[in-house]
Amino acid sequence: DTEVTQTPKHLVMGMTNKKSLKCEQHMGHRAMYWYKQKAKKPPELMFVYSYEKLSINESVPSRFSPECPNSSLLNLHLHALQPEDSALYLCASSQSGQAEQYFGPGTRLTVT
């Protein structure tokens, strides 16, 4: 099973709202990733968690706050977002020592 699930599928939020995106995998992978993808662009890495610890933060604004409660779950907490943050947010996972990342279907976020 190479499935990564993400909820919700779509999210519309105002600039003063607080919301969270959720990602889950049951492949025993020890690395999990958040990417942001704008229309007609490649995904851009935001965060990497390895063994439930944040290992890479690509200078993402603090209005995005990642959390890894356990090895299967990854959350992205959103607060005071801007309209330009509207994008497809993708989660991925990979097994320790292996290279390929498996992506979820994404959450389409619209900030109004």
Added chain:
Amino acid sequence: AQSVTQLDSQVPVFEEAPVELRCNYSSSVSVYLFWYVQYPNQGLQLLLKYLSGSTLVKGINGFEAEFNKSQTSFHLRKPSVHISDTAEYFCAVSDHTGFQKLVFGTGTRLLVSP
């Protein structure tokens, strides 16, 4: 640091024709190479990967790619495309560190028409 170039932003092709999507990379260290496909409003699906070994790599849906170290290329090919192959294709590279940081190309839109 690595970089990936996909020179063709869009490739139109007729159904059942062969296709090649080009990918060139730049890196000062050994790399892993990947092709991902993204259908509209979906996430990325791994088509194939080159980690080591045979330079001809076969993937899902009849796709294959050849790693050419001297030309720093990893072109994707399919001998006969279907309408359902219409999608965005991303080439990506990572180095051999513990948890790979994927660097993506800008993508190639494959448009298959009847």
